[in-house]
Amino acid sequence: MEFAERHDLLNKTFTPRSPVNQRQLFSGRIDQLAKVQRAVESPGTHAVLYGERGVGKTSLANVAEQIAPIWNSETIALKVTCNSNDTYSTIWRRAFSKITFSEKSQSVGFLSETSINTRSFAETLPQELTSDDVENALQRLKKHARLFIIFDEFDRVFQASSTLTLPFSDTIKSLSDNNYDITVLVVGVADFIGDLIAQHESIERAIVQIPMPRMSSVEIGQIIDTGAARLEMAIENPARQQIVKLSQGLPYITHLIALHSFQEAITNNDANVNKGHVSIGIQTALDEWQASIKTDYVKATTSVQKKNIFREVLLACALAEVDEIGYFAAADVRSPLREVTGQSYDIPNFARHLKEFSSENRGKIIERTGQAKRLRYRFNNPLMRTYVIIRGVAEGMIPLEKIR
Numbered sequence: 001m002e003f004a005e006r007h008d009l010l011n012k013t014f015t016p017r018s019p020v021n022q023r024q025l026f027s028g029r030i031d032q033l034a035k036v037q038r039a040v041e042s043p044g045t046h047a048v049l050y051g052e053r054g055v056g057k058t059s060l061a062n063v064a065e066q067i068a069p070i071w072n073s074e075t076i077a078l079k080v081t082c083n084s085n086d087t088y089s090t091i092w093r094r095a096f097s098k099i100t101f102s103e104k105s106q107s108v109g110f111l112s113e114t115s116i117n118t119r120s121f122a123e124t125l126p127q128e129l130t131s132d133d134v135e136n137a138l139q140r141l142k143k144h145a146r147l148f149i150i151f152d153e154f155d156r157v158f159q160a161s162s163t164l165t166l167p168f169s170d171t172i173k174s175l176s177d178n179n180y181d182i183t184v185l186v187v188g189v190a191d192f193i194g195d196l197i198a199q200h201e202s203i204e205r206a207i208v209q210i211p212m213p214r215m216s217s218v219e220i221g222q223i224i225d226t227g228a229a230r231l232e233m234a235i236e237n238p239a240r241q242q243i244v245k246l247s248q249g250l251p252y253i254t255h256l257i258a259l260h261s262f263q264e265a266i267t268n269n270d271a272n273v274n275k276g277h278v279s280i281g282i283q284t285a286l287d288e289w290q291a292s293i294k295t296d297y298v299k300a301t302t303s304v305q306k307k308n309i310f311r312e313v314l315l316a317c318a319l320a321e322v323d324e325i326g327y328f329a330a331a332d333v334r335s336p337l338r339e340v341t342g343q344s345y346d347i348p349n350f351a352r353h354l355k356e357f358s359s360e361n362r363g364k365i366i367e368r369t370g371q372a373k374r375l376r377y378r379f380n381n382p383l384m385r386t387y388v389i390i391r392g393v394a395e396g397m398i399p400l401e402k403i404r
């Protein structure tokens with residue numbers, strides 16, 4: 001492959017900033033796709049797909065939208081991406097505007113001709129949609145097709161508009177009570193689910209909850225291999241392992257590091273990616289990381305005292321074992337801090353650091369909850385946690401082998 005061609009293809013292969021929208025580039029997630037398929041195939045069943053930022057929700061939604069008509073040829077699948085200006089009415093209007101139909105029209109006059117016009121279904125509906133309008137519209141549509149409607153980034157509307165919850169769960173309830181052949185899939189970060197379900201206890205039965213966990217090492221490895229094959233390149237095993245490990249199950253990180261590592265190899269006219277390319281790739285990835293994360297890191301770790309341990313404690317926090325929802329306790333920081341510094345620190349030696357990380361002064365990089373003695377901590381932004389670890393490895397503060 002020519003240099004220019006490979007270079008061009010690289011930016012379409014590793015795309016940290018955009019979700020996957022081609023099945024060939026989509027790796028793993030068999031289990032989650034099967035659950036979506038089951039929901040689509042059972043009338044009256046709807047689903048919520050939820051998981052942390054950057055874990056691959058939109059990519060899965062894109063692929064599900066593409067393959068739903070293969071699961072069942074009568075299915076019309078459509079996806080609406082919500083934003084914080086949306087309301088109940090606007091998200092449904094956008095869904096209906098994606099359904100088009102053809103209409104014959106006869107022009108009047110002597111030489112009357114028939115022409116075929118394409119119209120969007122939304123044009124046949126009132127401007128401001130109530131839940132009755134939506135239900136009527138869906139009732140009309142269900143005669144013609146099985147519908148699979150995906151609302152992505154649902155958490156955004158949800159946070160912005162408290163008036164969305166009730167009519168939306170009314171609609172879900174009514175669709176499932178009437179056993180319509182319509183499946184709604186709601187996608188987003190988890191916050192909204194409790195509220196959505198709380199509106200009607202009985203809708204809990206009609207909604208399948210599909211958590212999106214981080215990806216396994218095998219799935220992450222596949223992303224790298226698929227990309228390498230597409231670029232007609234190879235990657236040495238230690239280099240591949242390095243990317244897998246640093247990704248920590250987040251495909252976003254895989255794409256980011258792979259992009260820059262493969263770029264480095266291509267620039268050096270090398271079709272074989274090695275550890276040296278990956279080291280440079282990591283450095284570039286760190287440099288290109290969202291500016292806000294980099295500034296927050298500096299704010300959290302800078303001190304006028306030369307022999308301070310803010311960087312080390314922050315890294316130990318990022319390495320600490322967490323519970324299901326990402327929280328750790330001060331005691332969990334002790335052992336990684338020993339690994340990072342080679343010295344034993346007890347909780348009182350770093351309690352002040354933990355407290356400061358959750359203060360305005362250090363940018364509230366970590367949030368703190370619970371009562372004294374039972375305090376729990378969590379990174380405010382999960383990507384910050386990943387950034388801290390990758391930076392720690394790049395700066396030689398912790399060997400890669402120590403990353404779980």
Ligand SMILES: Nc1ncnc2c1ncn2[C@@H]1O[C@H](COP(=O)(O)OP(=O)(O)OP(=O)(O)O)[C@@H](O)[C@H]1O
Pocket residue numbers: 015016017018019020025026027028029051052053054055056057058059060223250251252255
């Ligand atoms: N199954 C997959 N195979 C290969 N790459 C993936 C897969 N899932 C996600 N990615 C990649 O990971 C990155 C994040 O994916 P995506 O945008 O789908 O995540 P998300 O959970 O929707 O993120 P957000 O919470 O920010 O909306 C993208 O670069 C995407 O290309």
Ligand SMILES: [Mg+2]
Pocket residue numbers: 057058059152153
């Ligand atoms: Mg998304």
